[in-house]
Amino acid sequence: MIVMKTILTFLFIWCLNYQTGISGFFKSNEDPLRQNSKYISDINNTIGVLRLVPRKDNRVSVVIYNQNGTIWKRIANENFYRPNIRNIYPLYMKLENSLLYFKVIKKIDAYYVIIDNENTQEKKYIRVDDPAFKLMTWQAYILGCVAVQFDPVKNSIKTIPQYTSVAIPFDKNELYLPVKIQGDWLMVKWGDISKWKYGWIQWRKNGYLLLQIFHDA
Numbered sequence: 178m179i180v181m182k183t184i185l186t187f188l189f190i191w192c193l194n195y196q197t198g199i200s201g202f203f204k205s206n207e208d209p210l211r212q213n214s215k216y217i218s219d220i221n222n223t224i225g226v227l228r229l230v231p232r233k234d235n236r237v238s239v240v241i242y243n244q245n246g247t248i249w250k251r252i253a254n255e256n257f258y259r260p261n262i263r264n265i266y267p268l269y270m271k272l273e274n275s276l277l278y279f280k281v282i283k284k285i286d287a288y289y290v291i292i293d294n295e296n297t298q299e300k301k302y303i304r305v306d307d308p309a310f311k312l313m314t315w316q317a318y319i320l321g322c323v324a325v326q327f328d329p330v331k332n333s334i335k336t337i338p339q340y341t342s343v344a345i346p347f348d349k350n351e352l353y354l355p356v357k358i359q360g361d362w363l364m365v366k367w368g369d370i371s372k373w374k375y376g377w378i379q380w381r382k383n384g385y386l387l388l389q390i391f392h393d394a
Contacts, residue, residue: 218268221384222282226268226318227289227303227310229277237272239309241293242302249301266294269392276392279303281312316358319380319388324352325365326389327378334376338362345376353378363388 229239239252252262252272268278279291288302289312303310319325329347336343338359351367356375358364363380366373379387 218386219384220280220315220381220386223280223315224283224312225281225315226313227279227281227291228313228318229275230309230311231275235275237275237277237309239277240304240307241291242288242304244300244302246302264294266296267292268295269390271393274393278318278392315381315386319363319390320355320358322355322390322392324354324391325363325378325380326353326391327387332378332387334365334378335362336376338364338377342377345374 229237235254237252237254239250240248241250241252243249250262250265252265262272268280270277279293280295282290282292282300284290284305285302287305289305289310290300291303293299293301313321329349334345334347336345348367353365353367356364356366358380359377361379361381362377364375364377366375368374381387
């Protein structure tokens with residue numbers, strides 16, 4: 178059990194390094210929160226997250242539109258590494274693992290309005306009836322991730338979901354896994370399967386996401 182936990186922790190740390198730009202072709206896309214603070218992302222005026230639905234054959238077929246209905250980009254397995262894909266900076270992208278997430282601003286007629294570039298806040302469109310994507314709430318998005326990271330000073334772990342509750346010491350060597358959501362609070366667990374520890378952190382405050390999300394390890 179100790180060996181397995183060590184291996185998982187190593188994989189998580191490697192994934193963190195990979196996501197923050199130490200390696201990988203998509204390094205600029207691997208950081209899911211490209212703001213001044215890696216833990217804070219503006220989700221005001223959004224309705225959720227658009228997730229690429231993995232296919233059994235691991236093929237990727239994505240069509241993104243301009244406001245006038247013309248096709249802006251087609252993304253498929255054959256063009257992952259072409260230059261025109263590099264200027265897409267969504268919420269998260271790792272196309273080789275069929276992982277692609279966009280913030281959704283709103284639904285207009287037959288389209289979802291998405292943020293295709295988190296750096297410039299550029300907006301594009303994806304058809305509502307596109308079977309390649311599924312709309313998720315922010316809550317479902319968080320609970321579906323592998324692990325979360327957060328600022329343990331400004332967002333300390335609490336025994337119950339209240340600001341005034343007792344704080345629990347943060348362990349930088351642990352993985353914090355999402356369990357359930359209650360309002361603006363997220364229950365996380367850490368430790369090992371034989372003796373989980375539980376606590377609460379804020380996942381949202383005043384319309385801002387307070388977490389860094391890890392989608393795979």
